[in-house]
Amino acid sequence: MKRIVSLVAVAFGLQASAQSNINEILAAGLNDAERFTTDYLAPASEGFMYSLSSGWYNTADAKPLGGFEVSIIGNMANYKNKDDKKAFELNTADYENLKFSDGSTSKLVSSALGDIEGVNVYIEDENGLLRQDIELPTGLASESINFVPSAFIQASVGLIKGTELKARFLPKVSTDEYKIGMYGVGIQHEFTKHLPADKILPVAISAVIGYTHLDGSYDFTNSSIVDGEDQKLEVDVNTWVFQAVVSTKLPIINFYGGLGYLSGSSTTDVLGTYRVQSGPFQQTYVDPFSIKRKASGMTANLGAKLKLGFFRLHADYAIAEFNTLSVGMNFGFR
Template identity: 70%
Template structure:
C-alpha cells in the first residue's frame, strides 16, 4: 500500500520542487512573487485536480446486492502544451524586468521547459540590482504528466445502486505528509427496466467526490533564508458522469460523458528573508496562497477484461488535461 501512496508523494514533491525553484522571485518583493508564483504553479494544481478525479468507473453495469470490487488505480493527467507557458508582461509587475529590455515574453510554468529567461530587480537609484534566471518546470525533467494513485472499493446495493470509496493511506516522512479519500455513487438506470437481463448495454449515472491534503516542508533546501518553509495543500473535486457500457462475459467496452469541477488552495507558509537586491533584509511570513479552480467537460472511452475474480481495465479521458487511467481489479459478481 505504501508504494501507491508514494506516487502522490512524488507528485507533491514535484510540485514543491517547482515551487522551491520559483522562490528566488521573492527578491522582486512579495507582490511580484505572489503574481509570478500563482501564474507559474496554477497549471500544476489544475493538472493534479484532473489526475485525482479519474478512474471512478470501469463499467456502467452496477453490481448486484453484495457484489464488490477492489481496485488499484493509477492516473496520469497529461500536460497540455498551452499550460506549459504563460506571457509575463512586466507592466503588470512592480519591480520585475527582463534583462534584455523586453516588455513581455513567454516564460515557463511549473509544467514547462523554457530556459535562459533572465530578469532583474533594482532600486530607484540603480545602486542595488539583483539578476536571476526564471525557473523552468517539470518538462525539463522529462515529466509531461501529473500522476496519482489510490485504492478504490465498490459495493453493490439494491435497485442498481453501487457505492464507492477511494483512499490513499496517509504517509509521513521528514518532509512530506500526504493523504487522500473520496466517495462516489453509481446508479444503473437499465436495472429499472423489465428487460434488463437481456439488454446488451447498461446506462448509468456516476457522482464522485475526491479530497486530497498534503504538506511539504522544504526549509532544508536552502533556496531562500527563513524558517518553517512549507506548502500546505488542499484539493477538492466533483465529477458528474453519464456512462454506457456493453454487458459481455469477458471483454467489455465503456464510455462516459460528464463534467468536472474542483478547487485547490496551496498556502505558502513560513518565513522568507531576502538576502540580496533592493529588498535585502525584508522578511515575509506566510506570504500568500496559490488558489486554482478547474472545471470543464470530460469524456472517456475504455475497455475492461474480466477473468473470474481478476480484472483489468484502462481508459483514456479527453478534457482540458487528458488522462490515462489504468486499474487492476479483484471482485465478486
Template identity: 65%
Template sequence: MKRIILLFALCSFSLGMAQSNLNDLFAAGLNDAERYTTDWLAPVTEAGVYSISNGWYNSADAKPLGGFEISIIGNITGFKNKGDKKAFTLNTADYENLQFVDGSTSKEVATALGDIEGVRVFVEAEIAPGITSREEFELPSGLSSEDINFVPSGYIQASVGLIKGTEVKARFLPKINTDDVKIGLFGFGVQHDFTKHLPADKLLPVAISAVIGYTNLSGEYDFSDTDIIDGENQRIDTKFSSWNFAAVVSTRLPVINFYGGLGYITGKSDTDVLGTYTVTSGPFQTTYEDPFAISNQVSGVSANIGTKLKLGFFRINADYNIAEFSTFTFGVNFGFR
C-alpha cells in the same frame, strides 16, 4: 532529489521540482512573488484536478447486493503537446520590481509544466542616496525540463453493491509522510444503474448508469533555503477537491466488455505558501510570515472510452479520458458479484 519534489507533491503524486527555487521570487517583493507564483502554478494545479477526478467506474452495470470490488487505480495525465499550458507571457509592466536581465519587457517563461530554462531576472532600487542595490536570479522552469510530460496520480478504491441498482464507492491514498513531503487522498462516490429498474434488465445487452464522485487531496512540501532567501518552516500546503458527474454506458458480456461515459468535472485547488521568508540580499530585504494563498477554479466537459477484461475474481481495465487535460487510466481489480 529534494529539488525535484514540489510539483508532483502538489498533485499527490510523484516528486518533481523545477531547476530553480521558487522562493527566490520573494527578492522581488511580496506582490511580484504572488503574481508570478499564481501564473506559474495554475496549469499544474489544473492538471492535478483533472487527474484525481478519473477512475470512478469501469462498467455501467452496478454490482448486486453484497457484490464488491477492490481496485488499484493509476492515472497518467499528459501535457506534452499543450504548449499553451507550458508557458505564460511575463510582461514587466505588470510587475512592480521584476525586470529581465537581457532588457526585454515581455517574453514567454515556463509554467510549472514547462521547459524554458535560463531566463534571468533582476530587481534593483536605490537603498540610500547615491547607493543602488541589485539582485539577479533565474526563474524556475518546470516538469518538461526534466523530460517529464505527465502528471500521475494513484489510489486504492473499493466498491460495494446495495439494493435497487445502487453501488457506493470509496477511494484513498495511504498517508505518505517523509522529511520533505506529506500527501494524503480520500474520496467517495455513488453509482446508480437505471437499467436495473426495467423488467427484462438481465436480457439487455447494455447497462446505463449515472456516477457522482468526490475526491480530496492534501499535500505539503517543505522548501530548502537558498542563497537569497532565509527563514524557517518554509512550506507549501495545498488542497485539491473535485467532483465528477458522469453518464455511463457499457456492454454486458461474460468476459470482455466496453464502456464509455460523458461527464462534467468541476474542482478547485487552494495553495498556501507558509512559513517565514527573510530576504537577505538585494534592495528589498525584509521578512514575510505566511505570505500568501492562491486559489484556482477548474471545470470542463470530459468523455472517455474503455475496456474491461474479467477473469473470475480478477479483472483489469483501461480507458482514455478526453478533457482539457486528457488522462489514461489503468486499473487492477479483485472482487465478486
C-alpha cells in the same frame, strides 16, 4: 502500497519543488512573487485536479446487492502537446519591480510543467545602485516528465437495486519532507436495472457522482534559496465529477464510455519565515501568501475491461482539458 504512495507524492511534490525553486522571486517584493507564483503553478494545479478525479468507474453495470470490487488505480494527466500549459506570458507592465535582463517587456516563460530555460530577470532600486539578478525556474518537461500522476485504492460495493457505493483512499503517510493523504466517496446508479428487459439488454446505462479530497504539506526549509525557518507548502485539493456512463454486458470483455463534467479547486498556502538578504528590497516575510485555483470542464472517455473470474483489468482514456489515461487492476465478486 508503498509504490502507490510514491506515485502520488510525485504529483504532490511537483508543486512543492516548484515553489522551492522560485523563492528567490521574493526578492522582487511580495506582490510580484505572488503574481509570478500564481501563474507559474496554475497549470500544474489544474492538471493535478484532472488526474486526481479520474478512474471512478470501469463499467455502467452496477453490482448487485453484496457484490464488491477492490481496485488499484493509476492515472496520468498528459500535457505533452499542450504548449499553453507549459508556458505563460510574463508582461513586466503587470509587475512592480521585475524586469527582463535582455530589455524585453513581454515574453513566454516556463510554467511548473514547462521547459523554457535561461530566462533572466532582475530587480533594482530606483537609483540603480542595488541590483539582484535571477534566473526564472523551468518545469517538469525539462526533466522529460510530461504527465501529472495520481494513484489510489478504490472499493465498490452493490447496495439496493441498481445502486453502487464507492470509496477511494490513500492512507496518511508522513516522512521528514512531506505528509500526504487522500480520500473520496462516490455513488453509481444504473437506470437500466429498472427496466423489465434488464436481463436481456446488451448494454447498461448509469450515472456516477464522485468527490475526491487530498491534503498534504511539504517542508523545503533545508533546500530553500531564501533564508528562513519552517518553510513549507500546505495543499488542499477538492474535485467533483458528474458523469453519464454506458457499457456492454458481456461475460469476459466489455467496453464502456462516459460523458460528464469536472469541477475542482486547489488551495496552496506558502507558510514559514522568509528573509530576503540581497537585492534592493531586503525584508522578512511570514506566511507570505495563499494561492487558489479552480478548474472545470467537460470530459469524455472510452475504455475496456477484461474479466477473468475474480481478477479483472481495465484501461480508459479521457479527452478533456488534460487528456488522462487511467489503468486499474481489480479483484471482485459478482
